[in-house]
Amino acid sequence: MRTVNAGAHRGRGTIAAMTTDTTGTAARDGEPRRGGPADSPFVRACRREPGPHTPVWFMRQAGRSLPEYREIRANVPMLESCRRPDLVTEITLQPVRRHGVDAAILFSDIVVPVAAAGIDLDIVPGTGPVVAEPVRTAADVERITPIGRDDVSFVDEAVRRLVVELGDTPLIGFAGAPFTLASYLVEGGPSRTHAKTKALMYGDPELWHALCARLAEVTLAFLQVQIDAGVSAVQLFDSWAGALSEADYRRFVLPHSTYVLGGLADAGVPRIHFGVGTGELLGAMGEAGADVVGVDWRTPLDVATGRIGPDKAVQGNLDPTVLLAGWPVVEAEVRRIVEQGRAAPGHVFNLGHGVLPETDPEVLTRVVALVHELTARPER
């Protein structure tokens, strides 16, 4: 496995790729050396166990900031690229080779399982997901059918290939949470206010809960396929949950996200729960059944830990726009986040939201190296 892993890093991985080591797995008194992704710095941090350094990965690390991504995606529509295991494998590996990040994230999209569940949609460049017939009635909800492995066999195949290629580097699987998925389905596309979604939620709670219950089933099944195929962790993206008050989140969303995360409680992989603008929701998002709570740039990690409690790790906090501001600014922010992250029982370094397409990839590589350097712990 180690040789395959080194092979995956060969080529561009100049620095930190090779420091994704297994020193954290060194045998403790009398314990056998375990190795593998389950003992990686990333999974250890998710479990609040000490490791050789603070692990780093970036949301949207596979994507338009990378010229090699733009090249491979030229003339291939987004959804098609998500359905081709050869492309998924290559695009997922690109940022691991280039930046030496501590985890890969499966190249896919939150709407992939929804399409597999029967909803006619597309991902439009520069816009995002667009749904042909928005979901607004009970009959529309009935159109969302359960999914199983055969409906997303391309994901199963891509994960199996990736697990071999990645060796000791963990692969993160993911899915969209019911609220964020519901927003795309009800609005028919991206929305700043989520007005139609919230109108349905407040105006017809029964229909809302029926919709979210269906989406929770699809999401749980999609994550289970990825876990069965070998991912080392999962992230539930509730990107737009920050549009809600805590009271409404608890009433309309929490039961459904709890269904998903609680359904994976015994799956043996850490569960990360992420949203944007969720400073007021961090405690509740932890309660949904997360091992790690994602934090955007609005809440410092020490404050976030106070809200989430000592039994969960945190992830995130670097504002993606800071990466556009020049290295001295980036370095100061990285140092601040590393320091504030020490207050948490486990810290996975990440951005507060996805990498912007205009980001210079060299800056991302330098961030990985800097975090590793600042947090290197001596081998025991």
Ligand SMILES: Cc1c2[nH]c(c1CCC(=O)O)Cc1[nH]c(c(CCC(=O)O)c1C)Cc1[nH]c(c(CCC(=O)O)c1C)Cc1[nH]c(c(C)c1CCC(=O)O)C2
């Ligand atoms: C809300 C959401 C979506 N998709 C996703 C979310 C949750 C995360 C977040 O809040 O950003 C999740 C997602 N989408 C994508 C990934 C890949 C893995 C990664 O590197 O993080 C992940 C984790 C690929 C993608 N998904 C998409 C792209 C861009 C497509 C392209 O390259 O043309 C990528 C790389 C398309 C997409 N899909 C979606 C949006 C808003 C967009 C961007 C629209 C645009 O600006 O073009 C829906």
